[in-house]
Amino acid sequence: MKKILGILLTLVVLFGLTAALGDGFLGAYNQEKLLERTALFGILGIGVAFVIITGGIDLSIGSVVCLVGCGLPWLLVKQEWSPAFALAVVVLVSASIGLIHGLLITKLKLQPFVVTLCGLLVYRGITRGFTEDQSQGFEGGFGSLRQVVTEKIPVMGGFGIPWTWVILVLVAVVAGIFLNKTIYGRYLRALGSNEEAARFSGINTDRMVILSYVVCSLLAGLGGVLFVMDVGSAQPSDFGNFYELYAIAAAVLGGCSLRGGQGTVVGVVIGAAVMQVLKNMINLVTWIPTHIEFAVVGAVILVAVVADELVKRTVATRRARKSS
Amino acid sequence: MLLEVREVTKSFPGVLALRGVDLTLGRGEVLAVLGENGAGKSTLMKILAGVQAADEGTFFLEGKTVRIDSVRAAMAVGIALIHQELNLAENLEIAANIFLGRELRRFGLLDDETMREEAAKYLAMVGLEVDAAMEVGMLPIGKQQLVEIAKALSVDAQVLIMDEPTSSLSQTEAEQLFVVIKDLVSRGVSIIYISHRLSEIGQIADRVMVLRDGENAGELMGAEINHQAMVQLMVGRDLDRFYQRSQHALGEVRMEVHGLRTAAYPDHETSFQLAAGEVVGVAGLVGAGRSEILEALFGVVPALGGEVWINGQLVRISSPQEAIAAGLALVPEDRKTQGAILDMSILENISLASLRRDARGGAFLNLEAENELAQEGIKNLSISTPGVEQYVRYLSGGNQQKVVLAKWLVMKPQVLLLDEPTRGIDVGAKEEIYGLIEALAQQGMAILFVSSELEEVMGLSDRVLVMHEGAFSGELGGDECTEERIMSLATGDATILETTKA
Incomplete structure (x- = not known):
């Protein structure tokens, strides 16, 4: 709880500020959209958190989102596959991508940055290739399939909880239990802190690292499916662009250290929410020019990380003082 | 007397690390400073080398008062500290390391040739027969240490402080180091020598000064320097x-x-x-x-x-x-990189190897079992800590090692x-x-x-x-x-x- 207090406070402040300054922020439609976007990026963030906890990084998330987001409608519409089969293939491809990343990183000892940077380029290139760079969409079909994403659970006054949010909660609960309540979650943290000591303690570190990349790519794939179902169509050249950076930013805001060993699922979800509220604020508050979005987002992340580092230092001094 | 230090006091938040410590050092003398971890040795050495400033205390060099409040000031009066973990850039050549931060230049560009020639002189002084253009990383640890000493000599150090110089050296390398030390001493360089290896102190120290709980605990000269006497002064009781x-x-x-x-x-x-x-x-x-x-x-x-x-x-x-x-169980050589996970708690460290054995349903953490094991480990190995949640980073080396041992002993x-x-x-x-x-x-x-x-x-x-x-x-x-x-x-x-x- 202590670890996420800072980011929670940030969220509350940003939320309050936007409500006060922006028009229509609290409207039912806007809030639904906010929840939905938070859910989508939260899922990507949870995925990359697994990798970041091991001390790694995954830059290929946006391209996996693109591959899956364009691939699914392409399989359904252009290849006329059945939805079940197409979804199964998409899941399998996502998992295989993570497996390949994990194997290259553990067995060949390549750097995660390099491996996933190549992934970033390769998967987008492949997608633009098989789609011939044409936009892929459901063309008005598959309404019942897309309902999973587009429908809402009505609450009151026209506001409903989007199903994507329910999916996020499910993913978050499972991930939270895995990371906090199982021995494997402990193993991930241990190897993220000190891989060699973890290995010397009898932990199969390679297997755990591979698992984390598989989880990350799987959730990126899930995100891709949800994104494209939500929007209805995907443009291979820009679908999912920069999503890995939003995911990483959410994870870092949520308390994951890029040095490994640290991170909470709740923190990541709140981090994703902060990013979305921030974007929303830039759009809704009239006197903030929309084009400086990246600058604002970057600056806020930087401030949050600096604040976090300063807090950590104070805590560390206090701890050291206590023990001496 | 070359160096004289009077009444040095230094406190850190919550701890008085040094209280009124005196130290004297003659020209060409090898002074061993002994003490258990936490006795204040490192703090005293850091103060002498200007890494940390003393709260109180006066410093005399050849009878004249000097101020030592920065590394630069310490170097100016001829005091150099050689760290336990060597501070060399392994990817640079020897000469570049020796002249790091005060590179010789010609027309504004690096003058590698002159630096190598100069470096060779200092390498000869420490008996190191290698090419000054060689990358430091290619040398074994023992020789890297000699490069550090050569570097100190190149700034005309009068007082060399060596912190655990032999901790990663083989016996032969250590012997070579002692030869170099004797040679330096004969040239009038003074050495302050810190080591946990008592046997080598008997071999090279002229005088031993012992610190205990931040205070002077006593001194031993010449023939008085033996294992028993040193241990007794360090721990303050008789270990027969x-x-x-x-x-x-x-x-x-x-x-x-x-x-x-x-x-x-x-x-x-x-x-x-x-x-x-x-x-x-x-x-x-x-x-x-x-x-x-x-x-x-x-x-x-x-x-x-x-x-x-x-x-x-x-x-x-x-x-x-x-x-x-x-x-089988292995307590590895390097406690900090292979043994313990410093940024995890004592509890998480002790239970790490037995997590799977004690897991519920094969996968879920068994917090009661973990807590029990950790308490047992702390008790059986008398690990001194405020509690099981303490991060291992904040324990002393001895307690860290006990945590690593406890991790394995619970596996029986x-x-x-x-x-x-x-x-x-x-x-x-x-x-x-x-x-x-x-x-x-x-x-x-x-x-x-x-x-x-x-x-x-x-x-x-x-x-x-x-x-x-x-x-x-x-x-x-x-x-x-x-x-x-x-x-x-x-x-x-x-x-x-x-x-x-x-």
């Missing part, structure tokens, strides 16, 4: 028997190793046996392949060949998981492998770990340990195996076990081989 070894009743053979080959020396085979309740020490120079044997047995770096039998059963070990399943291993179990920990903690090894042997555990401290090897072992270049060059037991014999076997000197059996 440091090694409390009793006769071990040996049980049946626990582990048998046949023809083990490791990547370090693929052509050499090692074979040995270990009985229940037996403590076997492995001596040898650094690089003799001792750690590699332990790492092969534990599956960290799987062996190239050979058979391992545990309790009469052939076991296959190609990973630490398999080693643990076979009943058949065979305990220890690699340099007391490296860099203070005398008090050493004594406790020796006592623990003794108690475990009494309970019937088979213990194989590697150590570079000959005293420790001789003091703890029922039997000593000596390694030389990847193979056992001899085995010594009981009275045969002397420092000279171990060293001649370790260095491959065959003259006494006939008196022992390989």
Whole structure:
């Protein structure tokens, strides 16, 4: 709880500020959209958190989102596959991508940055290739399939909880239990802190690292499916662009250290929410020019990380003082 | 008197690290500063080298008051600190390291040639015959240390502070260092020498100054410098028997190793046996392949060949998981990178190896069991800590090592492998770990340990195996076990081989 207090406070402040300054922020439609976007990026963030906890990084998330987001409608519409089969293939491809990343990183000892940077380029290139760079969409079909994403659970006054949010909660609960309540979650943290000591303690570190990349790519794939179902169509050249950076930013805001060993699922979800509220604020508050979005987002992340580092230092001094 | 320091006091939040400490140093003198971890040695040295500022205290150099409030100021009066962890840029050449931060230039560009020529002079002073254009990373640790000394000499240091200079050196390298120190002293350089290795202090120190709890605890001169006297001053009580070894009743053979080959020396085979309740020490120079044997047995770096039998059963070990399943445990050489996870709690460290065994439903953490194990470990090994949640980073070296030991003892291993179990920990903690090894042997555990401290090897072992270049060059037991014999076997000197059996 202590670890996420800072980011929670940030969220509350940003939320309050936007409500006060922006028009229509609290409207039912806007809030639904906010929840939905938070859910989508939260899922990507949870995925990359697994990798970041091991001390790694995954830059290929946006391209996996693109591959899956364009691939699914392409399989359904252009290849006329059945939805079940197409979804199964998409899941399998996502998992295989993570497996390949994990194997290259553990067995060949390549750097995660390099491996996933190549992934970033390769998967987008492949997608633009098989789609011939044409936009892929459901063309008005598959309404019942897309309902999973587009429908809402009505609450009151026209506001409903989007199903994507329910999916996020499910993913978050499972991930939270895995990371906090199982021995494997402990193993991930241990190897993220000190891989060699973890290995010397009898932990199969390679297997755990591979698992984390598989989880990350799987959730990126899930995100891709949800994104494209939500929007209805995907443009291979820009679908999912920069999503890995939003995911990483959410994870870092949520308390994951890029040095490994640290991170909470709740923190990541709140981090994703902060990013979305921030974007929303830039759009809704009239006197903030929309084009400086990246600058604002970057600056806020930087401030949050600096604040976090300063807090950590104070805590560390206090701890050291206590023990001496 | 070259350097005189009076009434140095330094406090950190919550701790008074030094209170009124005095230190004097004559020209050409080797002064050893001793003390347990936390006694204030490092703080005093950092103050002398200008890394930290003293709260109070006066400094005199040749009778004149000087201010030492920065590293630059310390260097200006000729004081240089050589850190335990060497501060060299391994990817740069020797000359570049020696002139780091004050590079010689010609027309604004680096003048590598002159720097190399100059560097060669200082290398000659420390007896290092290597090309100054060589990358530092290519040199063995012992020679890198000499580069550090050459670097200090190049700024005209009058006082060299050496913090644990031999902690990662082999005996031969250490001997070479002592020769260099003697040579420097004869040129009028003064040395402040910090070490946990008491035997070498007797060998090179002119005078010993002991710190205890941040205060001067006493001094020893010349002939007074002996092991007993030093330990007594450090711990403040009489340790009449440091090694409390009793006769071990040996049980049946626990582990048998046949023809083990490791990547370090693929052509050499090692074979040995270990009985229940037996403590076997492995001596040898650094690089003799001792750690590699332990790492092969534990599956960290799987062996190239050979058979391992545990309790009469052939076991296959190609990973630490398999080693643990076979009943082995390894306390590795480097506590901070291989043993403990510094940024996790004591509890999480102690339970790390046994998580799977105690898991509920094969996967879920069993917090009660973890807590119990951690409490038990803290109690049995007397780990001093405010609680199980304390991060291991904030423990002393000795307590960190006890946490690593506790992690394995809760697994109740058949065979305990220890690699340099007391490296860099203070005398008090050493004594406790020796006592623990003794108690475990009494309970019937088979213990194989590697150590570079000959005293420790001789003091703890029922039997000593000596390694030389990847193979056992001899085995010594009981009275045969002397420092000279171990060293001649370790260095491959065959003259006494006939008196022992390989």
